[in-house]
Each structure stands twice: as C-alpha cells, then as structure tokens.
Amino acid sequence: MALRDTHVTMAHGGGGRAMRDLIAEVFTDVFQPPGHEDQARLMVDALQKPGARLAFTTDSFVVSPLEFRGGDIGKLAVCGTVNDLAVGGARPLWLSAAFIIEEGCEIAMLRRIVATMDAEARAAGVTIVTGDTKVVERGAADGVFITTSGVGVIAPGVDLGAAHLRAGDAIIVNGPLGDHGATIMAARGDFALQSTLASDCAALHGVMSAAMQAAPDIRAARDCTRGGLASALNELASDAKLGMVLDEAVLPLRDEVRGLCEILGLDPLYLANEGRLVCFTPPEQAEAVVTALQTLPEGQGACVIGHVTDAHPGQVRMQTLFGGARIVDMLIGDQLPRIC
Amino acid sequence: MSMQGCRIRVRGQVQGVGFRPFVWTLARRIGIRGRVLNDAEGVLIEAAGAGLDSFAAALRDEAPPLARVDSVEVAAAEFEDLPEGFEIVASAAGAARTRVTPDAATCAACLAEIMGDGRRAGYAFTNCTHCGPRFSILRALPYDRAQTSMAGFAMCTDCATEYADPADRRFHAQPIACPACGPRLWLERAGIEQPGDGIALAAEALRGGQIVAVMGLGGVHLACDAQNDAAVTLLRNRKRRPMKPFALMGDMDMICTACAVSPKEAARLSDPAAPILLLAQKGVSVAPSVAPGQTNLGWMLPYTPLHHLLLARFGGPLVMTSGNLSGEPQVTTLAEAREKLAGFADAFLLHDRPIARRLDDSVERITPYGPMVLRHARGRAPGTTRLPPGFEDAPEMLAMGGQMKGALCLTRGGEALLSHHLGDLDDALTWDEYRRAMADYAALFDHSPAGVAVDLHQGFRATQAGQALGLPVVEVQHHHAHLAACIGEHGWPKDGGAVAGIVLDGLGLGPDGTIWGGEVLLGDYHGFDRIAWLAPAPLAGGDLAQAQPWRNALVRLDMAGLGGLADRVFPDAPRAALRQAVAAQVNAPLSSSAGRLFDAVAALLGLCPMRQTHEAEAAMALEAQAQAYGVASPYVLPAASGAIPTDALFRAIAADLETGQPTTRIAARFHATIAEMFCSQARALVDTGQAAAVALTGGCFQNEVLLSACMARLDGYRVLHYQTLPANDGSLAFGQALVALAQGLPK
Numbered sequence A: 001m002a003l004r005d006t007h008v009t010m011a012h013g014g015g016g017r018a019m020r021d022l023i024a025e026v027f028t029d030v031f032q033p034p035g036h037e038d039q040a041r042l043m044v045d046a047l048q049k050p051g052a053r054l055a056f057t058t059d060s061f062v063v064s065p066l067e068f069r070g071g072d073i074g075k076l077a078v079c080g081t082v083n084d085l086a087v088g089g090a091r092p093l094w095l096s097a098a099f100i101i102e103e104g105c106e107i108a109m110l111r112r113i114v115a116t117m118d119a120e121a122r123a124a125g126v127t128i129v130t131g132d133t134k135v136v137e138r139g140a141a142d143g144v145f146i147t148t149s150g151v152g153v154i155a156p157g158v159d160l161g162a163a164h165l166r167a168g169d170a171i172i173v174n175g176p177l178g179d180h181g182a183t184i185m186a187a188r189g190d191f192a193l194q195s196t197l198a199s200d201c202a203a204l205h206g207v208m209s210a211a212m213q214a215a216p217d218i219r220a221a222r223d224c225t226r227g228g229l230a231s232a233l234n235e236l237a238s239d240a241k242l243g244m245v246l247d248e249a250v251l252p253l254r255d256e257v258r259g260l261c262e263i264l265g266l267d268p269l270y271l272a273n274e275g276r277l278v279c280f281t282p283p284e285q286a287e288a289v290v291t292a293l294q295t296l297p298e299g300q301g302a303c304v305i306g307h308v309t310d311a312h313p314g315q316v317r318m319q320t321l322f323g324g325a326r327i328v329d330m331l332i333g334d335q336l337p338r339i340c
Numbered sequence B: 001m002s003m004q005g006c007r008i009r010v011r012g013q014v015q016g017v018g019f020r021p022f023v024w025t026l027a028r029r030i031g032i033r034g035r036v037l038n039d040a041e042g043v044l045i046e047a048a049g050a051g052l053d054s055f056a057a058a059l060r061d062e063a064p065p066l067a068r069v070d071s072v073e074v075a076a077a078e079f080e081d082l083p084e085g086f087e088i089v090a091s092a093a094g095a096a097r098t099r100v101t102p103d104a105a106t107c108a109a110c111l112a113e114i115m116g117d118g119r120r121a122g123y124a125f126t127n128c129t130h131c132g133p134r135f136s137i138l139r140a141l142p143y144d145r146a147q148t149s150m151a152g153f154a155m156c157t158d159c160a161t162e163y164a165d166p167a168d169r170r171f172h173a174q175p176i177a178c179p180a181c182g183p184r185l186w187l188e189r190a191g192i193e194q195p196g197d198g199i200a201l202a203a204e205a206l207r208g209g210q211i212v213a214v215m216g217l218g219g220v221h222l223a224c225d226a227q228n229d230a231a232v233t234l235l236r237n238r239k240r241r242p243m244k245p246f247a248l249m250g251d252m253d254m255i256c257t258a259c260a261v262s263p264k265e266a267a268r269l270s271d272p273a274a275p276i277l278l279l280a281q282k283g284v285s286v287a288p289s290v291a292p293g294q295t296n297l298g299w300m301l302p303y304t305p306l307h308h309l310l311l312a313r314f315g316g317p318l319v320m321t322s323g324n325l326s327g328e329p330q331v332t333t334l335a336e337a338r339e340k341l342a343g344f345a346d347a348f349l350l351h352d353r354p355i356a357r358r359l360d361d362s363v364e365r366i367t368p369y370g371p372m373v374l375r376h377a378r379g380r381a382p383g384t385t386r387l388p389p390g391f392e393d394a395p396e397m398l399a400m401g402g403q404m405k406g407a408l409c410l411t412r413g414g415e416a417l418l419s420h421h422l423g424d425l426d427d428a429l430t431w432d433e434y435r436r437a438m439a440d441y442a443a444l445f446d447h448s449p450a451g452v453a454v455d456l457h458q459g460f461r462a463t464q465a466g467q468a469l470g471l472p473v474v475e476v477q478h479h480h481a482h483l484a485a486c487i488g489e490h491g492w493p494k495d496g497g498a499v500a501g502i503v504l505d506g507l508g509l510g511p512d513g514t515i516w517g518g519e520v521l522l523g524d525y526h527g528f529d530r531i532a533w534l535a536p537a538p539l540a541g542g543d544l545a546q547a548q549p550w551r552n553a554l555v556r557l558d559m560a561g562l563g564g565l566a567d568r569v570f571p572d573a574p575r576a577a578l579r580q581a582v583a584a585q586v587n588a589p590l591s592s593s594a595g596r597l598f599d600a601v602a603a604l605l606g607l608c609p610m611r612q613t614h615e616a617e618a619a620m621a622l623e624a625q626a627q628a629y630g631v632a633s634p635y636v637l638p639a640a641s642g643a644i645p646t647d648a649l650f651r652a653i654a655a656d657l658e659t660g661q662p663t664t665r666i667a668a669r670f671h672a673t674i675a676e677m678f679c680s681q682a683r684a685l686v687d688t689g690q691a692a693a694v695a696l697t698g699g700c701f702q703n704e705v706l707l708s709a710c711m712a713r714l715d716g717y718r719v720l721h722y723q724t725l726p727a728n729d730g731s732l733a734f735g736q737a738l739v740a741l742a743q744g745l746p747k
Ligand SMILES: [Fe+3]
Pocket: A340, B478, B482, B505, B506, B507, B508, B698, B699, B728, B729
C-alpha cells in the first residue's frame, strides 16, 4: 500500500507518483481492466452476426449527497449507462469511467464508490475497460463527478424506437415512481420524516431482456431518469406524434413518496428515477410482460399505467381520480408556480 | 328624376337585433321614403322626405333593446332611384366584418306569449329579434339561419310569414321557431325518453329531491330544489364539490325574499345578459348547503323560455350549477351529457337544438362604486371595447391571456374583443376548447393578427400556444398587463401619462425571475417602474401554497419572529418538514403575492387554514368577516419604501389575538391596513406629480371590502377601477394586447 493519504490533494492530479498510486490502488486494482495501454482493445464477436449493431452511449453523473440510502454516485454511474444501453435493446458489454475529483475528497469514500461500481458492473455482466481521473481545486467540483460511456450490442432483428409506437399500445413501468428523487430530496433537506425511502437505483438489463422475451413486438422503452416519467413520455409522444393517457388511479407510488410530494408540493411524475423504465407493447402482450417483470427483483412493482392514443398527438394526459383529465407537460426550466 | 335626401350610416351593434325593421317602422311613421340595408360597416340608410332630422335622432333614441348605436353619421346625397315607400334591402356582401350579438334573455313579449294561450304557449324555444340565442347558436358569419344550429329546422308557413313581415317582431329573427317546426324538448332517464311533458316531468323530479340535468343555452346545468338540503347535499356529494357556492335561479320575488336587492341590482339582474349576481343574504331562504359559510348568494333570473317554464312549473328557487366533472368545462352535447353526467343526474331535460359553443353564466356584483364583473361569459361575450385614444390605427393583435381563467383578446379597427371565459388551461378539455376558441374567434372575426402578446411565464400553456403561431411575439409582464387592462377599460389615452397602479393579485412572474403579486407600479401601456411591493415570502410548496393557506401563515409568522404562534395555531400541520424545505429552498420560490398574504391572515384567523376547496375560499371568508365588522382603523405600521415588510403587521395581529379581539375586527383592520399601505404609496406618486391617476387592478380587487377601503383612502384622487371587465386574469389578454400595441412588434 503506497497510498497513505486519507484525502485527495492536488498532488494526486499532478501526473507524478502520487497520481499513479491513487489510480492503481483505488481504481485499476479493483476494476482490473484488460491490458495496460491507454485504450481498451476489444474483440467484438457478437458483431460477427449479420444485422447486429453496436450501441454506444455516454452520461455524466453528479449527485448530492454522494452516498444515499439505496446507492451512491458509483452505482448511479454504472446503472445509468447500462440502462441507456438496455432500453435501446442492447446487451451492455463494456464501460469507461472518468472521474473528476474535488481536492479534499475522502479516499475511503472513493474506495467505497469504486467498490459499488465494480460490484454493479459485475452483476450486470459488463466490464469497466478504461478510465481517467482528474483532480480539481476545492470548489471547482462537488466531491466526485463521474462520466461513464458504454458499449453494447443489439442483436439482429431487435429494433426499438418511438417510430414503432401505435395507438392502443400499453404503457408499462417496472415499479413505483420517484423513489430516487424523493430519497435525494429527503436526504438533502434533512426533512423531519421517519423515512425508510431508498433510491430505486438498479441496472435494468435483466428487466429489459425479460420484457423483450415476453413481448416479441415490444415497441420502445425509455429509462425515466431526470425529469421523471413525465419527461420520458413527453419526449416519446412528441417523437412519435402520438398522445399518451395515464390513469392516476393505477400509478404505482409508495406512501412515503406520496407523503413527501404532498408536503413539498412536488409532482411525483417529475421526480427522478434511476431504476425505472417505461416500455410500450401491443395491448395483447402487456400482461405477459407485467407477469415476466414481476418475477424479477427490479420488476416486482410492474404494472400497466396507461395507453397510447392518436386523440391528442404530442400530448400526455392523465385521467385524474376525480374523473377529469389534466395535461402532463414537459417541464420548462424550473417548475415555477402558475396559479394566479 | 333625381331627388335630394341623405345617406345615414349607423355603426355599432346594429345587426341581428331587429334594427332594419325598426328603421322601416320609424320611416313609415315619420313618412320617410328610401331604403335600409346591412353592410360591412353596419347599417346604411338612404332616405328622403320631411322630418329627416327627427328620423336621424330617433335612430339613436328609440333603437331596439339589443342594439348599441355607437354613431349615426348623416351626409347629404342625391338619389336617382329612391322607392316610393320604404324598403328593406337584402344584406350586402361582406357583412362578416361586423359584430356578433351576445345571447339575450327572453323579452317581455315572448314571455307573455309562452305564458299565454297562443300557438307558442308553453313553447321552450320562443324568441324574437329582441331576445333569444345568438352567439351560442352561431357557427359562422354572416348571421343567417343556415349558419346557426337552427339550420336543421325548416320554418313552417306561419313562422315564414312572421319572418318575412317587417312589421312583425320576428322579422328576420334567425332562430324563429314554433312547436310545429322548431326544436323539441324531452325528459329522459337512463337514456330512455319518458312519455309526457318534459317540463312537467322535470318539475316533478325536482320536487321529489332528484337532480335534473337541464340542457340550456350555453351548456348543461345540474338543477335541484334549492330549499331541499338533502337534494343539495346529494348534488355536492355526487359532484365532489364540498364548499364552493352553487348558483341559484329564481324569479324576482324569490330573489328578493332571500336577499337584499337594490334597484340597481334588480336592474342588473333584468339586463338582457341575465348574469349571476352576487347578493347579500338577508335571511334563511335556501338550504344552508347551497353556499356554506357565505354572506352572499349568486342569483340569476330565468333567461330562456325553457327556464321560465321550468321555474313556473316547479314554483321555487333552483340550484343551477354547471354540469361538468370537477375542473372540466360544462358539457354542451347530448352525448356528453348522457355519458359524463350519468352519475350526477337522475333525469335529463334535453333538447335537439345543438349548442354551437359553450358559454358559462356570467358572474357579477354591484358595489357602491358601480358594477363589478367577475366572469365575462354568456350575455356579455362577444362584446367589444373601443381602444383608447391613440390606438385608432393599431394593427390587428392577438393576446393569449393567462393560465387560469383563460380568455383571448383580438384587436382590430380601433376595437378590442375579449373572448368569453374559457377556464383553467391545466384541464385537458378546457385546453382543447381554448385551442378551438383560437380558431373560432379568428374565423368569426376574420382576424389576421400581425403579432401575438403573451405572458412572460414560459410555463403558461397560453404563452406556449402564442409562441407556436409563428408570429412576432411580445412578452408582457403579468401585472403590467393587469395595469394596462384597467386603464384601458377607462379609455386612458395611449400617451395619457403615467398612472400609479395598485396591483393586488395572486401571482405572476416578474422580470427579475421572482413571483410578483402585491405591487405599486408607476407606468402606462408603454412600460412601468416597480415602486413598492410586499416584502417577498417563500411560496412553500409552490402551487400548494395556494391550496393550503396555513403554509403562507407559517412563513410570514416565522419571518416576523412569531414561529411559536404558528406552532400553537397549526398544531397538526407538518411544520417542521415545511420549515426545512424553506431553509433548503426546495420548491419555495420567493413571492410578493398579495393573494397569499390574504390567505396567510385568513389561516391565522382559522378561516379554512388547512385546505381551500375552491379558489379564493379563504380570502372570501376573510372578506365576509371584515364585512360583518364594518369600517375599521388600520394597524399603524412604520413607513416603508420599496419592499414593504409584513412583520409589524403580523405582530399587531398577534397582539390583537392575544387580547381576544374578535376575528371580524382583526379581518376588518387587516383590510384597512392593506388599503392604507398601498394607497399611501399611490397618493405620494400623484401628490408629487409622477402619476395622474390611481388604478386598482388584480384579482384581489374582486374583494369589495378592499375596494371600498381603497376608494375611501383615495377620495379626491382620480381612481380607475373595473366596471365592465373582470379585475382578475379574465381581462389579462386585453391588457397584454394594449401593451403589445403600445410597445410595437419586435423587428
Ligand atoms: Fe393575475
């Protein structure tokens, strides 16, 4: 153990011995990337099949606090990119991970974050094959920022996307909404709630492959991250030029999330999720998907929450508990009050 | 042989109101020869003979009830081909550019007919040129029967004779009808038409405590016996509407039994617009569940033959509330009525004359300072307002209004047309209707705007709809629009100089990114300075602060160092969590809203502190308390400029509470304090010559106690306050249009 410091200093970013020690002990010893070059050299057997396609995505992760109930920023960074690949119908294979570390960051915490990343990656069957670290002065970042990129393979014949949506399609989610957003909000505000909330952060490659197996004609899927279910659905509705109708009575919400939203005046449809996807299937295949998802830990709360319609193209509406319908908008910047 | 005479141009609301037969009758009485016709600019008369002067004067003085004569221009002319007598000539092309007349309540002559024993005895669709449906049945202009929802009813010979006779009250009455040829009425239960007289069956159902859906003029109402508490409570439960007052319909005797009605109020009730009028209750005359906790009741007279007949058969006051699901627009079609109201109504009184466009009942009140319009709808829309001097040559402009109480405004040819009340645009069906209204008004008024005016708030759906039109956009700050609407209603000239605007409102986005709503603005159509404002407080929970008054009380009390009082007054509220949210700035934007200040004080006094079930419930309860006390002295607060702190106000209220002062007195002193706080600022602007008048605007000025307290403090000053347009967001679009016209379109 060459690394004796308890906290990251500017020296760890200087390119010298301190940096090499940090990278070796905290990162590469854990991730064990293949080879020692500054690039990953990968065999893409899966691409040998005619019609197979490469999927490639990238995402940056910032969260405060860095560690929260149900996960930490490392888990987010792996799951987020795995999910971006999975909802496109790809089997995730490799990740890169780049770290921007604020001077003063506790090394023990870094180790914990890296450990979760490693565990999540192994569980998801992906390898972290390359990476980078930078140290910035105190105040120039907030603890740790992580960027992950991911590569996966889409099997021949798999083609998911908004263009495939049809009026009548069922809208399915894999579990309760807003757990992650509510957990972060509660942690940040230190709200006086006896909260048992935990983030929903999870890798969804298993959920996705189960859904694709159960519904041969599955149309599309999205992960509902920042901006929540509302934003994911609005994007799809506008891309597909179709409308969506949600049924408030069946929206899966935990009581704690509901309660927190009632106090803070937040709409759970806009709360962030990190382990929730929404997928679209022909109506007759919906039940099979729900049943299949419910057998998985990440899909226990799966249910149909609405359907696609051609009645109001580009617009998402929700049938409310009182029998009316309200428009579920795309958020424009901050959610500012509108009631005069 | 050529002949000397004159050409008379009459402008105003002169088409579809029996103006040409009126001219015809008048000409024959005076002995004038010539002709009269409708054209694109109004009515044109070519006339010759002795007595032309008295003829021209009578055109204005004796005009039919629904006519509104703006001008009579007489020019000498020479004619070659004037008829021997006097003729009505068929409409010239281009009449589409004239006005549409609002719907009008049944006239005395038609009422006498339906209550008599002629061929229209008991006929629910009787009308004439002086009354009846107009805007609610109009599909396109020009206003001819074929372009209305009467198109499917072919006139019988008797009706056709009346229609063609200039001496008849029904000459060219487009919706003319009789039992032989017109719309029919029936009562159905569970989709099955019941044999017998629909009116009689409906009255019987109402007497039995049932709820009857009544298809009326601009939509379907839900009616029940207003004196039967069980029936009214049943209606409340079915509609899931626990507190919001229900409107009532009764004849003048019933209304005068229930409420104190002044001559001005009686006249307003009897206006052809037949609005719902808020009147002070004077005794117990209807079930307490009609308007729980209210000092006022909202009454209207029957305004169609159907309503007259039903009321006469039933013999007592009726609750008449809009037939809709909570938050949705009132239903207008047979199919919607059957589908959506199936769970609400036991029976359906329906008819087969389609409603072309939904028109809610207008809501108004009479204050010591004149009429006050709360909702601009049936009977008033589509009305036009002349644009103030300086705007004569303004281009055509479309203004989109706000998020709540959606309404459009179109300007053209020196006039502004404010659409009927459309509703809250969060509701999907209201939004659909708003979109249809955009197309509807553009087509009806042949409008092609050069630009569009919108609110600054990008989250307002109306703003987004305006931006999507692809026209040059002018963004107008919410309270600047409120100010412009108020001075515009008074015809304040475009370059008439700055006015001190007291804007007391719910909320609107300010150019600084905070939420405004309790302001003194110095300015005019062109621009404004923000002179004073309520010290901002967090809106804890965003829009939830509107629904839950206690949130506003908590933050204001905490600001004043009275957190302990908040703990005592709201023991069961999640105070700690809310305080943490405020501290962490989670969904707690700062706001100077006056509406939320009224909510805060109401909550502190125990007036629906935890949740309002309808808009302004808390503020209305606070007003009622203040009204019960009468005139009170304000709390004395330190002078302030710029941000006006509310700490001393809350400490004064807390002291009054501690000494056991009655709620009514505290409420009255609070109203007086707000009036003094803002009027002193406005007076200073006038006294120093910076402002020429004071304007009172924003939704809080629907509060009569506040209006009176301000008027008393502005005695001797020129004060502009609303008389014909709503003080709330219902007139926002009018103000937006004026600001956009004054500022000009972006290049
Ligand atoms: Fe407003």
